[in-house]
Amino acid sequence: MDNVLTVESAISLLLLLIQLPATAILLSRLVKGPTRHPPIQPQQPTLEILGSVSVVVPTLNEALRISPLLAGLSQQSYEVREIIVVDSKSKDGTPDLVKASQQQDPRFHLMNDDPLPSGWVGRPWALHSGFLQSSEASQWFLGMDADTQPHPGLVAGLVKTAEMQGYDLVSLSPQFILKYPGECWLQPALLMTLLYRFDPAGIEAEQPERVMANGQCFLCRRSVLTAVGGYTSAKSSFCDDVTLARYIAAQGFKVGFLDGAKVLKVRMYEGAIETWKEWGRSLDLKDASPPAQIWGDLWLLSAVQGLPLPILLIYLSVFPLLSPPLLLHATYFMPGNPSTAVAPLLLSLGLNVFLLLIRFAMLLAIAPSYDRQSAKGGWLFWLSPLADPIAVLRIFLSAFNTPREWRGRKYSAS
Incomplete structure (x- = not known):
């Protein structure tokens, strides 16, 4: 248990370093919502x-x-x-x-x-x-x-x-x-990549x-x-x-x-x-953005939209021994100062649950932006957060490829 906690604690700490600043940026944008035109x-x-x-x-x-x-x-x-x-x-x-x-x-x-x-x-x-x-x-x-x-x-x-x-x-x-x-x-997951960035x-x-x-x-x-x-x-x-x-x-x-x-x-x-x-x-939006902004947006999307769901799934499926009750049990019985090993795991779990809750709240907020009256399987709209990792992957693939065809017209590599 000690070795597992140590490795997972290091990984969780790294994820926190990646995700916490991005979460702060996201929240700074969302709080502007009530003042919008x-x-x-x-x-x-x-x-x-x-x-x-x-x-x-x-x-x-x-x-x-x-x-x-x-x-x-x-x-x-x-x-x-x-x-x-x-x-x-x-x-x-x-x-x-x-x-x-x-x-x-x-x-x-x-x-x-x-x-x-x-x-x-x-x-x-x-x-x-x-x-x-x-x-x-x-x-x-x-x-x-x-x-x-x-x-x-x-x-x-x-x-x-x-x-x-x-x-x-x-x-x-x-x-x-x-x-x-x-x-x-x-x-909706693809649209959400814009809402996270702007x-x-x-x-x-x-x-x-x-x-x-x-x-x-x-x-x-x-x-x-x-x-x-x-x-x-x-x-x-x-x-x-x-x-x-x-x-x-x-x-x-x-x-x-x-x-x-x-x-x-x-x-x-x-x-x-x-x-x-x-x-x-x-x-x-690479044609309208400098490279630094593109890389910054890719980091932000990965941290707050692409990673939360996979992290939670891995936590719940691959490491069932690290469920919260057992983490608390380990905290009590481990010698020394076990909180330094357990705390990053709990913080990482809490942060990604928080980000997923934000995601569903944003989905509720953008629901009026969709006409689903005649849609087949319109209920899948509410499951679009499950497509977030795929949507972020699409932005990565697009960012590193120049279009060669658009609306039936073909363009040269230049």
């Missing part, structure tokens, strides 16, 4: 924002999911001057759907961004092309993805909030639509490198986007939204990331496999 609400437009917004939508083979976006944009009122769909030579009928919407709503315009210049990733190039073609009379540029489903009053609510709060750029976290069992289990939505980041953004609904003052050269600062980034937002914040402009679950839904990927492959590859 409330969720964006849909609003009715007023005359002062008449024609103030140009919407740009990049598309590439989006026929299976773009219809809700087209319908939702048509329901936005006169604050939307134009809706420019920038298509990258889709082959699945996406342009035909846009043309059909154009017959019902003349604000829709279809353009092509071919060819893709060297050094550009497809999405930022499409958005940049749309920005260059948008009306200079619009005060705001709104980039939206084809997988989003805007509610009526989204644009008016977003613009009014930006103007009232003095934001130069503001993006929204949506409500995610879940349909299949695998994604109900995996997707302040809650609605808290203004104190440093540009900690700014978070979401390109699915990305509103920026036209004058600001013009001043920074459009999307050129993010042209080679696979997380162009965060890259551009951090660049704009570094120039001294006010950037916000707010809760948009009440005005915006999104259906990102079909099933767990596509979620793992497509979304997981950009969640590391």
Whole structure:
């Protein structure tokens, strides 16, 4: 017993040195939650924002999911001057759907961004092309993805909030639509990797490198986007939204990331496999972060999200002799000062139970950010903490690999 306790005590002490500082950072972020900006609400437009917004939508083979976006944009009122769909030579009928919407709503315009210049990733190039073609009379540029489903009053609510709060750029976290069992289990764990690394939505980041953004609904003052050269600062980034937002914040402009679950839904990927492959590859945010920040985030995720469950499982299964009653028994009967050997074990156990409780509390807090009404196996959402080690592994794999393909487009190693 003595030798076992000594080895396990050393391991527990090492884990405490890794996990305690990360836990302190996590708690410092979570305590900001009560002071965050409330969720964006849909609003009715007023005359002062008449024609103030140009919407740009990049598309590439989006026929299976773009219809809700087209319908939702048509329901936005006169604050939307134009809706420019920038298509990258889709082959699945996406342009035909846009043309059909154009017959019902003349604000829709279809353009092509071919060819893709060297050094550009497809999405930022499409958005940049749309920005260059948008009306200079619009005060705001709104980039939206084809997988989003805007509610009526989204644009008016977003613009009014930006103007009232003095934001130069503001993006929204949506409500995610879940349909299949695998994604109900995996997707919340992947999303949680962002929530552990950054302040809650609605808290203004104190440093540009900690700014978070979401390109699915990305509103920026036209004058600001013009001043920074459009999307050129993010042209080679696979997380162009965060890259551009951090660049704009570094120039001294006010950037916000707010809760948009009440005005915006999104259906990102079909099933767990596509979620793992497509979304997981950009969640590391390496294109927008210096190496030190990437390594720091990997440490934080490992310490507070990836390790607690495995540590508890190992404690309960591999070392049943070290259960709390026997540890207390050993403390009483061991000679000398046994508390120095037992204390790290008990502290490590307590810390990881605490971290797991925090994880389930955070899951409860983000439940409104998910639409599970039509999901098969929606109850698996509540078991998503079991997927945390896998989600953290996905961030590690992504951090050390450069994407070679995105949305069907292949890119060179450079």
